[in-house]
Amino acid sequence: MIKSITPLFIVGHKRSGSTFLGRILNMHPEIYISNETDILWLLFQHYNKLKFEKHPHDGPFGLNKSLEKYAEELESDLSPYEMFCKIQMRAMEDGFMSYEPTRKPELKYLGDQKPFQNADPQLVDFCAENFPPCKYLHLIRHPKDVVRSCKRFGPGKDGGWMWKDKKKQEILSDWVKAENWVDLIKHQNKRSVIDLRYEDLVNEPIASMKNVFDNLNLTYSESLLRRIENTIIKNNRKKKIHLKITREAQEVMERYNYE
Template identity: 30%
Template sequence: MFNESSFFKDVKPLFILGVPRSGTTFLQQVINTHPQILITDELRVVSWIFQEARKLRGGFQENGDPYPFNHGEEFASYLTKNCGTIIAPFYFSKAQKLGKQKILYWGDKYPHYHAILDQMLESFPRGSYIFIYRDLKDVICSVKNGHGWNVEKSANYVCKIYEEYMTSFDKFLQSQEMARDQLICVDYVRLSTNLKQESQKIFDQLNLDLQESTLEEIDQLSGVQSHSLRKEKSSAKKFNFNQSNERWKKELNDEEIELISNKIDNIQHWIDYYYNYLLS
Protein backbone atom coordinates (compact mmCIF):
# COMPACT_ATOMS: atom_id res chain seq x y z
CA MET A 1 0.00 0.00 0.00
CA PHE A 2 1.24 3.49 -0.87
CA ASN A 3 2.21 5.40 2.27
CA GLU A 4 2.33 9.02 1.15
CA SER A 5 4.02 10.58 4.18
CA SER A 6 6.75 7.92 4.33
CA PHE A 7 7.30 7.98 0.57
CA PHE A 8 7.80 11.72 0.30
CA LYS A 9 10.04 11.76 3.34
CA ASP A 10 12.41 9.05 2.11
CA VAL A 11 12.22 9.14 -1.69
CA LYS A 12 13.70 11.85 -3.92
CA PRO A 13 13.14 12.84 -7.55
CA LEU A 14 16.05 12.12 -9.90
CA PHE A 15 16.26 13.35 -13.48
CA ILE A 16 18.68 12.41 -16.26
CA LEU A 17 19.47 15.13 -18.75
CA GLY A 18 21.85 16.02 -21.53
CA VAL A 19 21.90 17.14 -25.13
CA PRO A 20 19.95 14.74 -27.41
CA ARG A 21 22.15 11.87 -28.67
CA SER A 22 24.75 12.43 -25.95
CA GLY A 23 24.27 9.11 -24.15
CA THR A 24 21.22 9.85 -21.99
CA THR A 25 19.53 6.56 -22.94
CA PHE A 26 22.63 4.55 -22.05
CA LEU A 27 22.97 6.43 -18.77
CA GLN A 28 19.30 5.84 -17.93
CA GLN A 29 19.74 2.10 -18.45
CA VAL A 30 22.84 2.05 -16.24
CA ILE A 31 21.17 4.00 -13.44
CA ASN A 32 18.01 1.93 -13.67
CA THR A 33 19.85 -1.30 -12.87
CA HIS A 34 19.91 -0.27 -9.22
CA PRO A 35 17.09 -1.91 -7.24
CA GLN A 36 16.41 1.33 -5.36
CA ILE A 37 16.02 3.53 -8.43
CA LEU A 38 13.27 3.77 -11.03
CA ILE A 39 13.95 6.10 -13.95
CA THR A 40 11.57 6.00 -16.90
CA ASP A 41 12.75 6.54 -20.47
CA GLU A 42 11.10 9.76 -21.68
CA LEU A 43 7.72 9.46 -20.03
CA ARG A 44 8.01 13.28 -20.22
CA VAL A 45 5.23 13.76 -17.70
CA VAL A 46 6.93 16.66 -15.92
CA SER A 47 7.26 18.58 -19.19
CA TRP A 48 3.66 17.73 -20.02
CA ILE A 49 2.41 19.09 -16.68
CA PHE A 50 4.33 22.34 -17.12
CA GLN A 51 3.02 22.65 -20.68
CA GLU A 52 -0.55 22.17 -19.47
CA ALA A 53 0.04 24.69 -16.69
CA ARG A 54 0.98 27.28 -19.33
CA LYS A 55 -2.24 26.54 -21.20
CA LEU A 56 -4.25 26.75 -17.99
CA ARG A 57 -2.81 30.21 -17.38
CA GLY A 58 -3.75 31.28 -20.91
CA GLY A 59 -7.19 29.78 -20.37
CA PHE A 60 -10.01 29.51 -22.88
CA GLN A 61 -9.20 32.94 -24.29
CA GLU A 62 -5.84 31.74 -25.66
CA ASN A 63 -6.28 27.97 -25.97
CA GLY A 64 -10.00 27.30 -26.41
CA ASP A 65 -11.74 24.26 -24.97
CA PRO A 66 -11.30 22.65 -22.49
CA TYR A 67 -9.19 25.33 -20.81
CA PRO A 68 -10.69 27.46 -18.02
CA PHE A 69 -12.69 30.66 -18.14
CA ASN A 70 -11.72 31.38 -14.55
CA HIS A 71 -9.15 30.32 -11.91
CA GLY A 72 -6.66 29.10 -14.53
CA GLU A 73 -3.70 30.89 -12.96
CA GLU A 74 -4.61 29.65 -9.50
CA PHE A 75 -4.98 26.03 -10.57
CA ALA A 76 -1.81 26.14 -12.69
CA SER A 77 0.16 27.21 -9.62
CA TYR A 78 -1.43 24.43 -7.59
CA LEU A 79 -0.63 21.88 -10.30
CA THR A 80 3.06 22.76 -10.62
CA LYS A 81 3.53 23.06 -6.87
CA ASN A 82 2.05 19.60 -6.30
CA CYS A 83 3.17 17.78 -9.44
CA GLY A 84 5.53 15.55 -7.44
CA THR A 85 2.62 14.44 -5.25
CA ILE A 86 0.65 13.66 -8.40
CA ILE A 87 3.42 11.78 -10.22
CA ALA A 88 5.22 9.85 -7.47
CA PRO A 89 2.46 7.28 -6.74
CA PHE A 90 2.70 6.14 -10.37
CA TYR A 91 6.39 5.39 -9.84
CA PHE A 92 5.69 3.59 -6.59
CA SER A 93 3.14 1.38 -8.36
CA LYS A 94 5.43 0.70 -11.32
CA ALA A 95 8.35 -0.08 -9.02
CA GLN A 96 6.25 -2.66 -7.17
CA LYS A 97 5.35 -4.35 -10.46
CA LEU A 98 9.04 -4.49 -11.39
CA GLY A 99 9.98 -6.06 -8.06
CA LYS A 100 11.65 -2.92 -6.73
CA GLN A 101 10.09 -2.97 -3.28
CA LYS A 102 11.78 0.08 -1.78
CA ILE A 103 12.91 2.72 -4.21
CA LEU A 104 14.78 5.77 -2.93
CA TYR A 105 14.80 7.67 -6.22
CA TRP A 106 12.20 8.08 -8.94
CA GLY A 107 12.29 10.16 -12.09
CA ASP A 108 12.59 10.39 -15.84
CA LYS A 109 15.18 10.76 -18.57
CA TYR A 110 14.50 13.52 -21.09
CA PRO A 111 17.05 15.53 -23.09
CA HIS A 112 14.93 18.68 -23.23
CA TYR A 113 14.78 19.60 -19.56
CA HIS A 114 16.88 22.64 -20.47
CA ALA A 115 13.61 24.41 -21.35
CA ILE A 116 12.03 23.95 -17.91
CA LEU A 117 14.93 23.60 -15.48
CA ASP A 118 13.92 26.71 -13.54
CA GLN A 119 10.42 25.32 -13.00
CA MET A 120 11.79 21.91 -12.02
CA LEU A 121 13.95 23.42 -9.29
CA GLU A 122 10.90 25.18 -7.91
CA SER A 123 8.64 22.11 -8.08
CA PHE A 124 11.29 19.60 -6.94
CA PRO A 125 13.51 21.41 -4.40
CA ARG A 126 14.89 18.05 -3.16
CA GLY A 127 15.52 16.72 -6.65
CA SER A 128 18.84 15.49 -8.04
CA TYR A 129 20.02 15.84 -11.63
CA ILE A 130 22.51 13.77 -13.62
CA PHE A 131 23.94 15.44 -16.73
CA ILE A 132 25.99 13.54 -19.30
CA TYR A 133 28.44 15.21 -21.70
CA ARG A 134 29.64 13.72 -24.98
CA ASP A 135 31.98 15.27 -27.53
CA LEU A 136 29.70 17.73 -29.33
CA LYS A 137 31.19 16.80 -32.71
CA ASP A 138 29.97 13.23 -32.22
CA VAL A 139 26.62 14.48 -30.95
CA ILE A 140 26.18 16.71 -34.00
CA CYS A 141 27.09 13.82 -36.29
CA SER A 142 24.54 11.56 -34.57
CA VAL A 143 21.80 14.21 -34.70
CA LYS A 144 22.53 14.75 -38.40
CA ASN A 145 22.08 11.06 -39.13
CA GLY A 146 19.15 10.53 -36.78
CA HIS A 147 17.08 13.51 -37.96
CA GLY A 148 18.22 13.63 -41.57
CA TRP A 149 19.33 17.25 -41.13
CA ASN A 150 22.27 19.03 -42.68
CA VAL A 151 25.36 19.74 -40.58
CA GLU A 152 24.63 23.42 -39.96
CA LYS A 153 21.11 22.78 -38.64
CA SER A 154 22.39 19.93 -36.47
CA ALA A 155 25.23 22.04 -35.08
CA ASN A 156 22.97 24.99 -34.28
CA TYR A 157 20.51 22.68 -32.52
CA VAL A 158 23.12 20.89 -30.42
CA CYS A 159 25.15 23.96 -29.47
CA LYS A 160 22.05 25.94 -28.49
CA ILE A 161 20.77 23.22 -26.15
CA TYR A 162 24.19 22.64 -24.60
CA GLU A 163 24.70 26.36 -24.01
CA GLU A 164 21.25 26.64 -22.41
CA TYR A 165 22.07 23.82 -20.01
CA MET A 166 25.40 25.34 -18.99
CA THR A 167 24.10 28.88 -18.56
CA SER A 168 21.26 27.51 -16.43
CA PHE A 169 23.59 25.44 -14.25
CA ASP A 170 25.90 28.40 -13.78
CA LYS A 171 23.03 30.73 -12.90
CA PHE A 172 21.30 28.36 -10.48
CA LEU A 173 24.49 27.24 -8.77
CA GLN A 174 25.64 30.82 -8.26
CA SER A 175 22.24 31.88 -6.92
CA GLN A 176 22.16 28.72 -4.76
CA GLU A 177 18.78 27.79 -6.21
CA MET A 178 20.59 24.52 -6.97
CA ALA A 179 23.01 23.06 -4.44
CA ARG A 180 26.25 21.68 -5.87
CA ASP A 181 25.49 18.18 -4.60
CA GLN A 182 22.16 18.18 -6.47
CA LEU A 183 24.03 18.04 -9.79
CA ILE A 184 25.99 14.93 -10.77
CA CYS A 185 28.10 15.20 -13.92
CA VAL A 186 29.17 12.33 -16.16
CA ASP A 187 31.50 12.04 -19.14
CA TYR A 188 30.22 9.71 -21.86
CA VAL A 189 33.63 8.40 -22.90
CA ARG A 190 34.69 7.67 -19.33
CA LEU A 191 31.40 5.93 -18.63
CA SER A 192 31.64 3.82 -21.78
CA THR A 193 35.27 2.79 -21.30
CA ASN A 194 35.24 2.33 -17.51
CA LEU A 195 31.64 1.32 -16.99
CA LYS A 196 31.82 -0.33 -13.58
CA GLN A 197 34.10 2.26 -11.98
CA GLU A 198 32.17 5.26 -13.31
CA SER A 199 28.85 3.70 -12.33
CA GLN A 200 30.19 3.17 -8.82
CA LYS A 201 31.05 6.88 -8.62
CA ILE A 202 27.51 7.87 -9.60
CA PHE A 203 25.89 5.60 -7.03
CA ASP A 204 28.33 6.81 -4.39
CA GLN A 205 27.17 10.37 -5.06
CA LEU A 206 23.59 9.18 -4.64
CA ASN A 207 24.59 7.54 -1.33
CA LEU A 208 23.55 4.11 -2.56
CA ASP A 209 25.32 0.82 -1.95
CA LEU A 210 26.14 -1.19 -5.04
CA GLN A 211 25.87 -4.97 -4.91
CA GLU A 212 27.93 -7.27 -7.10
CA SER A 213 24.75 -8.50 -8.82
CA THR A 214 23.97 -4.94 -9.91
CA LEU A 215 27.53 -4.47 -11.18
CA GLU A 216 27.14 -7.63 -13.24
CA GLU A 217 23.89 -6.31 -14.70
CA ILE A 218 25.60 -3.03 -15.54
CA ASP A 219 28.47 -4.90 -17.20
CA GLN A 220 25.96 -6.65 -19.49
CA LEU A 221 25.01 -3.26 -20.96
CA SER A 222 28.52 -2.87 -22.34
CA GLY A 223 28.62 -3.66 -26.04
CA VAL A 224 24.85 -3.29 -26.48
CA GLN A 225 23.26 -0.54 -28.56
CA SER A 226 21.19 1.31 -25.95
CA HIS A 227 18.38 2.35 -28.29
CA SER A 228 17.80 -1.28 -29.23
CA LEU A 229 16.70 -1.93 -25.63
CA ARG A 230 14.12 0.85 -25.42
CA LYS A 231 11.14 -1.32 -26.33
CA GLU A 232 10.29 -4.36 -24.25
CA LYS A 233 10.01 -6.83 -27.12
CA SER A 234 12.94 -5.55 -29.17
CA SER A 235 16.13 -7.59 -29.39
CA ALA A 236 19.49 -6.23 -28.31
CA LYS A 237 21.90 -5.11 -31.01
CA LYS A 238 25.66 -5.12 -30.69
CA PHE A 239 27.48 -1.84 -30.17
CA ASN A 240 31.14 -1.11 -30.80
CA PHE A 241 32.27 1.94 -28.85
CA ASN A 242 35.50 2.32 -30.82
CA GLN A 243 33.56 2.54 -34.07
CA SER A 244 31.14 5.07 -32.59
CA ASN A 245 33.69 7.27 -30.85
CA GLU A 246 34.98 10.13 -33.01
CA ARG A 247 32.63 9.06 -35.80
CA TRP A 248 32.70 12.64 -37.07
CA LYS A 249 36.24 12.03 -38.37
CA LYS A 250 34.94 9.21 -40.58
CA GLU A 251 31.59 10.65 -41.67
CA LEU A 252 32.09 14.39 -42.17
CA ASN A 253 34.03 16.13 -44.92
CA ASP A 254 36.57 18.91 -44.32
CA GLU A 255 34.04 21.69 -44.95
CA GLU A 256 31.54 20.19 -42.50
CA ILE A 257 34.23 19.69 -39.86
CA GLU A 258 35.31 23.31 -40.20
CA LEU A 259 31.70 24.47 -39.86
CA ILE A 260 31.02 22.56 -36.65
CA SER A 261 34.43 23.45 -35.23
CA ASN A 262 33.58 27.13 -35.62
CA LYS A 263 30.19 26.62 -33.97
CA ILE A 264 31.76 24.79 -31.04
CA ASP A 265 34.53 27.38 -30.68
CA ASN A 266 31.82 29.94 -29.90
CA ILE A 267 30.80 27.96 -26.80
CA GLN A 268 34.19 26.45 -25.91
CA HIS A 269 34.17 28.33 -22.60
CA TRP A 270 31.10 26.30 -21.58
CA ILE A 271 32.87 23.05 -22.42
CA ASP A 272 35.81 24.21 -20.30
CA TYR A 273 33.34 25.12 -17.56
CA TYR A 274 31.95 21.59 -17.61
CA TYR A 275 35.32 19.85 -17.39
CA ASN A 276 37.13 22.31 -15.14
CA TYR A 277 34.32 23.01 -12.69
CA LEU A 278 31.29 20.73 -12.93
CA LEU A 279 33.06 17.46 -13.64
CA SER A 280 36.05 18.06 -11.37
Protein backbone atom coordinates in the same frame (compact mmCIF):
# COMPACT_ATOMS: atom_id res chain seq x y z
CA MET B 1 6.59 5.86 0.93
CA ILE B 2 6.13 8.88 -1.35
CA LYS B 3 7.76 11.26 1.16
CA SER B 4 10.93 9.17 1.04
CA ILE B 5 11.28 9.44 -2.76
CA THR B 6 13.75 11.96 -4.15
CA PRO B 7 13.22 13.30 -7.69
CA LEU B 8 16.21 12.50 -9.92
CA PHE B 9 16.51 13.96 -13.42
CA ILE B 10 19.01 13.41 -16.22
CA VAL B 11 20.01 16.78 -17.73
CA GLY B 12 22.10 17.86 -20.71
CA HIS B 13 21.59 17.65 -24.47
CA LYS B 14 19.75 14.97 -26.41
CA ARG B 15 21.79 12.25 -28.19
CA SER B 16 24.30 12.24 -25.33
CA GLY B 17 23.51 8.71 -24.19
CA SER B 18 20.62 9.44 -21.81
CA THR B 19 18.56 6.40 -22.87
CA PHE B 20 21.56 4.17 -22.24
CA LEU B 21 22.23 5.83 -18.89
CA GLY B 22 18.60 5.47 -17.88
CA ARG B 23 18.73 1.74 -18.49
CA ILE B 24 21.90 1.45 -16.43
CA LEU B 25 20.40 3.42 -13.54
CA ASN B 26 17.33 1.21 -13.62
CA MET B 27 19.49 -1.82 -12.88
CA HIS B 28 19.68 -0.48 -9.33
CA PRO B 29 16.72 -1.64 -7.18
CA GLU B 30 16.27 1.82 -5.63
CA ILE B 31 16.15 3.92 -8.83
CA TYR B 32 13.59 4.26 -11.57
CA ILE B 33 14.10 6.61 -14.52
CA SER B 34 11.24 6.59 -17.02
CA ASN B 35 11.69 6.49 -20.77
CA GLU B 36 10.54 9.99 -21.73
CA THR B 37 7.23 10.58 -19.96
CA ASP B 38 7.90 14.33 -20.27
CA ILE B 39 6.54 14.48 -16.73
CA LEU B 40 7.95 17.86 -15.72
CA TRP B 41 6.72 19.60 -18.87
CA LEU B 42 3.33 17.92 -18.46
CA LEU B 43 2.96 19.00 -14.84
CA PHE B 44 4.25 22.51 -15.51
CA GLN B 45 1.57 23.04 -18.14
CA HIS B 46 -1.17 21.39 -16.07
CA TYR B 47 -0.61 23.35 -12.86
CA ASN B 48 -0.17 26.63 -14.74
CA LYS B 49 -3.41 25.95 -16.65
CA LEU B 50 -1.67 26.03 -20.02
CA LYS B 51 -2.68 24.28 -23.21
CA PHE B 52 -0.76 21.04 -23.62
CA GLU B 53 1.88 21.47 -26.31
CA LYS B 54 5.21 19.79 -27.01
CA HIS B 55 8.31 21.29 -25.44
CA PRO B 56 10.11 23.74 -27.78
CA HIS B 57 13.20 21.52 -27.79
CA ASP B 58 11.45 18.17 -28.13
CA GLY B 59 8.92 16.18 -30.09
CA PRO B 60 5.36 15.46 -28.91
CA PHE B 61 5.63 11.68 -28.50
CA GLY B 62 6.35 11.35 -24.77
CA LEU B 63 3.88 14.03 -23.75
CA ASN B 64 1.13 12.60 -25.93
CA LYS B 65 1.72 9.08 -24.63
CA SER B 66 1.57 10.25 -21.02
CA LEU B 67 -1.66 12.13 -21.64
CA GLU B 68 -3.11 9.11 -23.43
CA LYS B 69 -2.35 6.84 -20.49
CA TYR B 70 -2.63 9.10 -17.45
CA ALA B 71 -4.85 12.10 -18.25
CA GLU B 72 -7.47 10.93 -15.75
CA GLU B 73 -4.92 11.22 -12.94
CA LEU B 74 -4.75 14.97 -13.55
CA GLU B 75 -8.35 15.30 -12.39
CA SER B 76 -7.42 14.36 -8.82
CA ASP B 77 -6.66 16.99 -6.20
CA LEU B 78 -2.99 16.23 -5.63
CA SER B 79 0.01 18.47 -5.14
CA PRO B 80 2.52 18.64 -8.03
CA TYR B 81 4.93 16.38 -6.14
CA GLU B 82 2.22 13.84 -5.29
CA MET B 83 1.08 13.88 -8.92
CA PHE B 84 4.66 13.41 -10.09
CA CYS B 85 5.09 10.35 -7.89
CA LYS B 86 1.72 8.88 -8.81
CA ILE B 87 2.17 9.16 -12.59
CA GLN B 88 5.81 8.07 -12.54
CA MET B 89 5.08 5.06 -10.38
CA ARG B 90 2.22 4.08 -12.66
CA ALA B 91 4.57 4.36 -15.63
CA MET B 92 7.04 2.11 -13.81
CA GLU B 93 4.44 -0.50 -12.89
CA ASP B 94 2.57 -0.37 -16.22
CA GLY B 95 5.60 -0.14 -18.47
CA PHE B 96 6.12 2.93 -20.63
CA MET B 97 7.35 3.21 -24.21
CA SER B 98 10.08 0.57 -24.58
CA TYR B 99 10.40 -0.12 -20.83
CA GLU B 100 8.84 -3.27 -19.40
CA PRO B 101 6.63 -3.15 -16.27
CA THR B 102 8.52 -3.42 -13.00
CA ARG B 103 8.05 -2.96 -9.27
CA LYS B 104 10.61 -1.60 -6.84
CA PRO B 105 9.51 -1.85 -3.18
CA GLU B 106 12.69 -0.10 -1.97
CA LEU B 107 12.45 2.83 -4.40
CA LYS B 108 14.35 5.95 -3.31
CA TYR B 109 14.86 7.89 -6.56
CA LEU B 110 12.29 8.55 -9.27
CA GLY B 111 12.68 10.60 -12.44
CA ASP B 112 12.71 10.96 -16.20
CA GLN B 113 15.44 10.93 -18.82
CA LYS B 114 14.43 13.93 -20.99
CA PRO B 115 17.73 15.84 -20.57
CA PHE B 116 17.01 19.07 -22.49
CA GLN B 117 13.54 19.49 -20.98
CA ASN B 118 14.70 18.70 -17.47
CA ALA B 119 17.34 21.44 -17.64
CA ASP B 120 14.85 24.10 -18.81
CA PRO B 121 15.12 26.93 -16.22
CA GLN B 122 11.34 27.30 -15.90
CA LEU B 123 11.03 23.58 -15.11
CA VAL B 124 13.92 23.71 -12.65
CA ASP B 125 12.15 26.60 -10.91
CA PHE B 126 8.89 24.64 -10.96
CA CYS B 127 10.63 21.75 -9.19
CA ALA B 128 12.23 24.07 -6.64
CA GLU B 129 8.83 25.55 -5.79
CA ASN B 130 6.84 22.31 -5.67
CA PHE B 131 9.13 19.34 -5.00
CA PRO B 132 11.45 18.34 -2.20
CA PRO B 133 15.12 18.96 -3.09
CA CYS B 134 15.90 17.28 -6.41
CA LYS B 135 19.02 15.58 -7.65
CA TYR B 136 20.29 16.15 -11.19
CA LEU B 137 22.54 13.78 -13.12
CA HIS B 138 24.33 15.74 -15.81
CA LEU B 139 25.38 13.59 -18.77
CA ILE B 140 27.68 15.39 -21.21
CA ARG B 141 29.19 14.13 -24.46
CA HIS B 142 31.72 15.68 -26.84
CA PRO B 143 29.79 18.09 -29.08
CA LYS B 144 31.14 16.59 -32.29
CA ASP B 145 29.73 13.20 -31.31
CA VAL B 146 26.41 14.78 -30.33
CA VAL B 147 26.10 16.62 -33.64
CA ARG B 148 27.14 13.51 -35.57
CA SER B 149 24.53 11.45 -33.74
CA CYS B 150 21.79 14.03 -34.34
CA LYS B 151 22.51 14.20 -38.05
CA ARG B 152 22.63 10.40 -38.34
CA PHE B 153 19.36 10.11 -36.46
CA GLY B 154 17.75 12.96 -38.37
CA PRO B 155 16.32 11.03 -41.34
CA GLY B 156 14.78 8.46 -39.03
CA LYS B 157 11.45 8.25 -37.27
CA ASP B 158 10.33 8.84 -33.69
CA GLY B 159 11.68 12.35 -33.31
CA GLY B 160 14.56 12.31 -35.77
CA TRP B 161 12.76 14.97 -37.78
CA MET B 162 13.89 17.46 -35.14
CA TRP B 163 17.35 17.53 -36.70
CA LYS B 164 16.56 16.61 -40.30
CA ASP B 165 16.64 20.20 -41.52
CA LYS B 166 18.94 21.65 -38.88
CA LYS B 167 22.44 22.67 -39.83
CA LYS B 168 25.32 21.28 -37.81
CA GLN B 169 26.13 24.69 -36.35
CA GLU B 170 22.54 25.09 -35.17
CA ILE B 171 22.74 21.79 -33.32
CA LEU B 172 26.01 22.93 -31.76
CA SER B 173 24.27 26.10 -30.57
CA ASP B 174 21.55 23.97 -28.99
CA TRP B 175 24.23 21.91 -27.25
CA VAL B 176 25.75 25.08 -25.80
CA LYS B 177 22.31 26.25 -24.66
CA ALA B 178 21.58 22.97 -22.89
CA GLU B 179 24.97 22.96 -21.17
CA ASN B 180 24.59 26.56 -20.05
CA TRP B 181 21.20 25.67 -18.62
CA VAL B 182 22.92 22.92 -16.61
CA ASP B 183 25.45 25.49 -15.41
CA LEU B 184 22.54 27.62 -14.17
CA ILE B 185 21.25 24.70 -12.13
CA LYS B 186 24.68 24.35 -10.54
CA HIS B 187 25.49 27.96 -9.78
CA GLN B 188 22.29 29.99 -9.81
CA ASN B 189 19.75 27.56 -8.42
CA LYS B 190 22.17 25.86 -6.03
CA ARG B 191 20.85 22.40 -6.86
CA SER B 192 22.71 19.13 -6.40
CA VAL B 193 24.26 18.12 -9.74
CA ILE B 194 26.39 15.05 -10.46
CA ASP B 195 28.56 15.37 -13.58
CA LEU B 196 29.15 12.35 -15.80
CA ARG B 197 30.98 12.36 -19.12
CA TYR B 198 29.61 9.85 -21.61
CA GLU B 199 33.16 8.92 -22.60
CA ASP B 200 34.00 8.05 -18.98
CA LEU B 201 30.83 6.00 -18.64
CA VAL B 202 31.80 3.92 -21.68
CA ASN B 203 35.50 3.59 -20.93
CA GLU B 204 35.34 3.33 -17.13
CA PRO B 205 31.80 2.15 -16.33
CA ILE B 206 32.49 0.73 -12.90
CA ALA B 207 34.34 3.78 -11.58
CA SER B 208 31.78 6.10 -13.17
CA MET B 209 28.73 4.39 -11.70
CA LYS B 210 30.34 3.90 -8.30
CA ASN B 211 30.76 7.68 -8.22
CA VAL B 212 27.11 8.20 -9.19
CA PHE B 213 25.80 5.72 -6.59
CA ASP B 214 28.10 7.14 -3.90
CA ASN B 215 26.82 10.65 -4.61
CA LEU B 216 23.27 9.35 -4.26
CA ASN B 217 24.18 7.59 -0.99
CA LEU B 218 23.17 4.22 -2.41
CA THR B 219 24.77 0.87 -1.71
CA TYR B 220 25.64 -1.47 -4.57
CA SER B 221 27.00 -4.93 -5.08
CA GLU B 222 29.94 -6.08 -7.13
CA SER B 223 27.56 -8.17 -9.22
CA LEU B 224 25.56 -5.03 -10.10
CA LEU B 225 28.72 -3.25 -11.20
CA ARG B 226 29.71 -6.25 -13.33
CA ARG B 227 26.28 -6.32 -14.95
CA ILE B 228 26.68 -2.66 -15.80
CA GLU B 229 30.15 -3.28 -17.22
CA ASN B 230 28.79 -6.08 -19.39
CA THR B 231 26.24 -3.75 -21.01
CA ILE B 232 28.95 -1.54 -22.47
CA ILE B 233 29.55 -1.83 -26.21
CA LYS B 234 32.42 0.34 -27.38
CA ASN B 235 32.35 1.78 -30.86
CA ASN B 236 35.62 3.39 -31.90
CA ARG B 237 34.66 3.57 -35.58
CA LYS B 238 33.34 7.09 -35.98
CA LYS B 239 32.85 8.98 -39.19
CA LYS B 240 34.66 12.29 -39.32
CA ILE B 241 32.55 15.40 -39.11
CA HIS B 242 33.53 18.92 -40.04
CA LEU B 243 32.28 21.25 -37.34
CA LYS B 244 33.44 24.75 -36.51
CA ILE B 245 33.78 24.93 -32.74
CA THR B 246 32.53 28.32 -31.65
CA ARG B 247 33.99 30.31 -28.78
CA GLU B 248 30.90 29.56 -26.68
CA ALA B 249 31.21 25.83 -27.34
CA GLN B 250 34.93 25.91 -26.57
CA GLU B 251 34.22 27.48 -23.17
CA VAL B 252 31.86 24.62 -22.31
CA MET B 253 34.32 22.02 -23.59
CA GLU B 254 37.10 23.40 -21.43
CA ARG B 255 34.93 23.08 -18.32
CA TYR B 256 34.75 19.33 -18.91
CA ASN B 257 38.27 18.72 -20.25
CA TYR B 258 37.31 18.20 -23.89
CA GLU B 259 39.72 19.00 -26.69
